[in-house]
Each structure stands twice: as structure tokens, then as C-alpha cells.
Amino acid sequence: MKKAISVLCLFAMLLSLAAVMSVGTSAMSVPEGKSGFHGVYVAEGNAPKIDGDIDKVWENAPAMPFGKAEYGYIKVMWTGTTTRGTLYMLAEVNGSDFTGIDFVLSSRFYSIPEATWDNETWKGSFDIHIDKTSGYDKTGAKAWKGDKVAVPSGTPSAKTTATENGFIAEVAFTMSSANAVGFKCGGFFGIGAFISGDDEDDAYTKADNAVGMDVNHITESPSYLYAINMRCNSKEHTWTSITTEPTLTTTGKGKYYCTESKTTFSNADIPVTTIQWRGVQTLENLSDGTTTTSMRLVSQIKDLDAFSAVGYEITASTGTALDALTPLSGIIDKDMTSVYNSITAAGKKVEPEDGGKFLVAIVVDDIPLKDANGNDLYVSFTVKPYTVDTASNKVYMTGTDSVTFVLKAGVLVTE
Known part of the structure; x- marks a missing residue:
């Protein structure tokens, strides 16, 4: 990551972190460190x-x-x-x-x-x-x-x-x-x-x-x-199932289908990821009469050396019935040049883990709580964390490149 990117410490009193997903002689094996061969x-x-x-x-x-x-x-x-x-x-x-x-x-x-x-x-x-x-x-x-x-x-x-x-x-x-x-x-x-x-x-x-x-x-x-x-013959696989999610330092396992060779691979390695999802933070307490809320998206990266930016692509759908949501037009694309050593949320300090060194966090505001008739609104978000390499190419998470979660009247739906 370019030196212009700053490292900050983020403090948030009213936020709690809710994880959406856990992130004779025989041949000579390719030596360690040459896994790209x-x-x-x-x-x-x-x-x-x-x-x-x-x-x-x-x-x-x-x-x-x-x-x-x-x-x-x-x-x-x-x-x-x-x-x-x-x-x-x-x-x-x-x-x-x-x-x-x-x-x-x-x-x-x-x-x-x-x-x-x-x-x-x-x-x-x-x-x-x-x-x-x-x-x-x-x-x-x-x-x-x-x-x-x-x-x-x-x-x-x-x-x-x-x-x-x-x-x-x-x-x-x-x-x-x-x-x-x-x-x-x-x-x-x-x-x-x-x-x-x-x-x-x-x-x-x-x-x-x-x-x-x-x-x-x-x-x-x-x-x-x-x-x-x-x-x-594919740099990026569409994984049909994920057995083990990759981290910033360890490969994962999953299944994918190769259209070139008409072959299914059931226990294939998923490369380590450049950015790893940690979760979404939502407001714990909302005042009476509040019509909108905010959330914070949190991921982590390993270092600052290989990227020019980090960010999120976000799409959303909304409605009063979970099985009948209407997609909102457009993609929100938020990149940033600041990362964090830690985040204090609801009195609890959140820090990088499992090989991570810096947190990537952004706030999304103006999330509606109710419709015009006063009915509770469901808002579904699909989030794709990414890094931007030195050639200005976006690099998404490996394995599962996006996460999806739903808020109902500002509260995370866990079922």
C-alpha cells in the first residue's frame, strides 16, 4: 500500500461487532515457497x-x-x-x-x-x-x-x-x-x-x-x-462449495468445476486472500423517533506493502417482506486511504487476528428503519471487500468473494 495511506485508531462507543461469517524413485515435490509453480x-x-x-x-x-x-x-x-x-x-x-x-x-x-x-x-x-x-x-x-x-x-x-x-x-x-x-x-x-x-x-x-x-x-x-x-485454465474459480475459508496466511479448501476439462475438483486449494471479512457493526441503541441508522463494515489486511487502496463494493435490496425485497439501483463503491490498528466498540477493543495487522472499516449512513406506512423495513446488503494492487486492479476475497446480511429496523437478522 502506498505510504499515503494512514494508520489510525478508531473509537466507537455505541457499536457492537456482529460476525456475519467466519472468515524406485519418486517425483520431487515442488519446494515450499514455490506454490505458484x-x-x-x-x-x-x-x-x-x-x-x-x-x-x-x-x-x-x-x-x-x-x-x-x-x-x-x-x-x-x-x-x-x-x-x-x-x-x-x-x-x-x-x-x-x-x-x-x-x-x-x-x-x-x-x-x-x-x-x-x-x-x-x-x-x-x-x-x-x-x-x-x-x-x-x-x-x-x-x-x-x-x-x-x-x-x-x-x-x-x-x-x-x-x-x-x-x-x-x-x-x-x-x-x-x-x-x-x-x-x-x-x-x-x-x-x-x-x-x-x-x-x-x-x-x-x-x-x-x-x-x-x-x-x-x-x-x-x-x-x-x-x-x-x-x-x-482459470485464474479465478467459481467455487461451488467452501469447506474451509482461506485466511490472510493459510489456504482454504473447496470444490469447483473446470469448464475447460469438464472436471470437478472436490478438495482443491483456495489461495490465501488479500483481505479478510471480520463483520458488521450496528448501533446498539436507537432513540425514539429515529428514522435511519448507520453501520460499520470491518475487514482486515496483512500489511501495507502491496496495495494502493482498500475498499468495499456494496449493493442493497429493501422491502417489508424478507422474501420479496426490491433491489436498489447502482453499486456503492467506497475506497479509502486509511486503515486502523484497532477499533473500540461498546467498550470492547477489536484488533486484527489470524495473521492480520490492520483493520479496514467504513461507515454506511442513512439506512432506513421503516417505510412510509410505519412498517419495519428489511434491508439486505451484499458486500465485496477488495484491495487495489499497484497496477490499479481490484482484488477481491478468494473463495467467497462477497458476504450478505440483513437488517430489520436496524437490527441484524441472524436466522
Whole structure:
């Protein structure tokens, strides 16, 4: 969050906090701290073109950087079935001294990362060498491979494009039914890569040059490739159910349906959220003759470093019958540049918890209590807390991105 955002202490004597919701050798698991390393499944009609340009569909796949991040990254996609499929790989390499990249792949998909990846026929892995000028080079695989890695029997489709300080490489490798067996969206594939120059026969041993493999042991066995999880081609999932809500520091669990692969994931990880809902504060006592009330929305964030603003989108409906509410037009969008260390409400101090450091609170005024005929009014609110990243994009809560609650004559309805 920009330094302009201030941190305040909020005091509210007549407010009480009511929580609306609680907020042989086997593959090498992706190391802790690299949880963003995964590939994505994409429907065949949406697959990238192998032309050396970075198509928009690649935005759905996360970048997996080399050991020295300024050297660039790789991305991975898969399309197909258990009888035939194509693996798509993209590399953006920075550095004029680099002349090529080797993609090192396990020989097939596996349902769990603990599967044994060695294979007597294929020696466990493939090596696909891409020269930045000539493209796929069957004879260019480094001498390190020996009898541990095989050159594919088929010819991968590859294209390279020079950049101002390096090159882009795209590769499509179509696998036979023997190699595709066992694939499902959510499965694992062994994927690593390393970049090299003309005089770097030992580039695979340099951690700065590599990604997705243990360079200290890769010559011993292809099991030292990372087990890359192949996920649904979507940055944001629509969760059909939430088992465990994510927090600011821990992932949650839930179920979602991937329209690309026609697959339901029942125990999928929900990423940590950037903002976490804490509850709504309502006035405890209303004077006789009062026609409107106020409420305060409270959430929490972890730090001030990654955001330019925080806020809430609010929509509302009203009526005298809970099952016949009329939506009010428009969305109230309130962002702010102040956050709070604590809030004192009805004599009780409310502070961040579960990894939170600052509270995000705003007041909504002029909430009607009765209609023109004196009947108690229900007012239903749907609230979407958000943060704004440094690129000015709104980022909503992960898992359940909104909360809904109802007031009746200013009192929170809990049933």
C-alpha cells in the first residue's frame, strides 16, 4: 500500500461487532515457497499457436522463474485426453549470452507426485533442446543426459523469436497414448528446464540457469524433476462449495468445476486472500423517533506493502417482506486511504487476528428503519471487500468473494 495511506485508531462507543461469517524413485515435490509453480489445462480450441509470439492465453499460466529470476521464466499448458495430448511450453529468456534452452520432461503423466517416474524403455525423461536461432535441435541435447534422458522419437513443433535482450521459445510436444495414459486435469507432470550458452556444457548444474529440477542430483535420476500440477485454465474459480475459508496466511479448501476439462475438483486449494471479512457493526441503541441508522463494515489486511487502496463494493435490496425485497439501483463503491490498528466498540477493543495487522472499516449512513406506512423495513446488503494492487486492479476475497446480511429496523437478522 502506498505510504499515503494512514494508520489510525478508531473509537466507537455505541457499536457492537456482529460476525456475519467466519472468515524406485519418486517425483520431487515442488519446494515450499514455490506454490505458484503449476501448469494449466486448456481446451484444444484455446491452445496457443506455436509462432514465437506470446498469445493472450498464456496469461492464465503462472510464470515459473529460473533460479536467477532476471534470466526469465517458463510456462506450461496441456490439452488432450488420456489417449492423446499435447504439452505446450513457453520460455522467455533474458541474456544475450544464452543460445538455447533444454526442456527436461518426465515420460508421462501421473496422478500423484509420489509416483515412480523411472521407466526402463524411456529412461524416465525426455530432453528437448531448443536453439535460439534454429529452433528444435535433436542433436543439441547436452552430454549430461547420457542414459538418463532420451530424445523424443517424434519431432516437437518449436518456434523462437529474438528479443532485445534474449529470445522467446515456444514448443508443442504431442504424446502418444502410452505417454498420455493416466492424465487428468489435476494430475502431475515432471517438468524442468535450463538455459545455456555455446560454452556451457555444465549449465544444467547451475541453479541460476535452471527451473523445476534439483541441479545437484538431476544426473542421478529424472525423479529430481519437480512434479508440476496441471490445473484448470482459470485464474479465478467459481467455487461451488467452501469447506474451509482461506485466511490472510493459510489456504482454504473447496470444490469447483473446470469448464475447460469438464472436471470437478472436490478438495482443491483456495489461495490465501488479500483481505479478510471480520463483520458488521450496528448501533446498539436507537432513540425514539429515529428514522435511519448507520453501520460499520470491518475487514482486515496483512500489511501495507502491496496495495494502493482498500475498499468495499456494496449493493442493497429493501422491502417489508424478507422474501420479496426490491433491489436498489447502482453499486456503492467506497475506497479509502486509511486503515486502523484497532477499533473500540461498546467498550470492547477489536484488533486484527489470524495473521492480520490492520483493520479496514467504513461507515454506511442513512439506512432506513421503516417505510412510509410505519412498517419495519428489511434491508439486505451484499458486500465485496477488495484491495487495489499497484497496477490499479481490484482484488477481491478468494473463495467467497462477497458476504450478505440483513437488517430489520436496524437490527441484524441472524436466522
